[in-house]
Amino acid sequence: MEIKVVKDILGANERIAERNRQLLDSNNVFAVNLMSSPGAGKTSLILQTIKRLKGKIRIGVIEGDVSSSLDAELVAKEGVPAVQINTGGGCHLDANMTSSALGNMPLKDIKLLLIENVGNLICPAEFALGEHRKVLISSIPEGDDKPFKYPLMFHQTDAVLINKIDLLPYLKFDAQAFSRTIKKMNEKVKIIQISCTTGQGIEEWVSWLLNQIEKG
Amino acid sequence: MHELSITQSMLDLVLEQAQKAGARGVGKINLVIGEMTGVVGECVQFYFDFLSKGTIADGAALSFTMVPTTARCRGCDKNFELKEFDWTCPYCQGNNMEIVAGKELFVESIEVE
Numbered sequence: 001m002e003i004k005v006v007k008d009i010l011g012a013n014e015r016i017a018e019r020n021r022q023l024l025d026s027n028n029v030f031a032v033n034l035m036s037s038p039g040a041g042k043t044s045l046i047l048q049t050i051k052r053l054k055g056k057i058r059i060g061v062i063e064g065d066v067s068s069s070l071d072a073e074l075v076a077k078e079g080v081p082a083v084q085i086n087t088g089g090g091c092h093l094d095a096n097m098t099s100s101a102l103g104n105m106p107l108k109d110i111k112l113l114l115i116e117n118v119g120n121l122i123c124p125a126e127f128a129l130g131e132h133r134k135v136l137i138s139s140i141p142e143g144d145d146k147p148f149k150y151p152l153m154f155h156q157t158d159a160v161l162i163n164k165i166d167l168l169p170y171l172k173f174d175a176q177a178f179s180r181t182i183k184k185m186n187e188k189v190k191i192i193q194i195s196c197t198t199g200q201g202i203e204e205w206v207s208w209l210l211n212q213i214e215k216g
Numbered sequence: 217m218h219e220l221s222i223t224q225s226m227l228d229l230v231l232e233q234a235q236k237a238g239a240r241g242v243g244k245i246n247l248v249i250g251e252m253t254g255v256v257g258e259c260v261q262f263y264f265d266f267l268s269k270g271t272i273a274d275g276a277a278l279s280f281t282m283v284p285t286t287a288r289c290r291g292c293d294k295n296f297e298l299k300e301f302d303w304t305c306p307y308c309q310g311n312n313m314e315i316v317a318g319k320e321l322f323v324e325s326i327e328v329e
Contacts, residue, residue, distance in 0.1 A: 002326070005233050184304070
């Protein structure tokens with residue numbers, strides 16, 4: 001006997017993500033799902049963002065890593081609430097893990113939640129967490145061919161931050177072609193060139209972020 | 217690697233549907249997978265073989281219908297397959313398009329006994 005199913009395989013994750021979103025909304029918290037390859041600068045961007053927004057907006061951070069709590073410790077040193085999720089080998093965060101972390105986050109005390117996903121350009125694209133925006137960091141040393149290799153990630157994101165832009169003179173990276181390709185895949189995407197080392201572009205990133213929070 | 221969680225979710229969904237139908241065994245699972253998801257059938261099969269052990273879906277055959285990534289050009293309104301992700305319309309060379317197929321990831325049907 002054949003049974004028609006026609007159900008999304010990730011439907012269960014989507015439903016939990018929806019619940020997370022409701023929980024965030026009811027606490028008036030705006031969440032950003034931060035994704036990139038390992039080493040592209042997610043933690044550095046979080047630290048820069050905390051520095052720029054200190055005293056302006058209260059931030060919480062969820063750190064997703066396969067193992068260790070190094071990143072959460074770095075962030076907690078800045079005096080913001082940080083919850084570490086260890087995926088124990090898993091290559092991405094999912095809505096369920098995020099839900100547990102939200103239980104340990106003082107949602108009433110924060111306005112902006114930065115969720116650092118596991119460093120990976122494939123898997124996180126498939127798993128909604130309940131975030132309001134997706135932000136992708138792509139760094140110069142990774143090469144300008146990444147949009148072709150990981151189209152779903154570039155297609156779905158709300159913003160691409162081209163990090164380590166200070167290395168542009170030393171590496172073969174066509175920033176214009178890179179941006180052109182991304183715009184083709186994703187018409188509305190915001191592209192900002194940044195350097196977490198020199199601080200270039202961070203002001204523009206922060207003002208874009210504040211603008212998005214206002215929009216909700 | 218995301219195939220592991222995807223296969224687990226797929227299996228949960230299949231078992232739920234099979235139990236609802238009062239099935240004693242699952243013979244075949246028909247899956248639809250969009251190319252853009254990057255999900256690899258061989259990986260799903262590999263994970264399925266050990267995740268399904270001891271369940272009524274153990275030994276079920278997996279059938280994959282792969283859906284090519286298809287875009288619609290907003291300029292000339294034509295549909296075309298995105299090859300190598302060139303993201304340029306082959307008809308009018310436009311760059312403004314929307315994805316109309318290729319992100320699918322669902323269980324189409326199951327065959328139970």
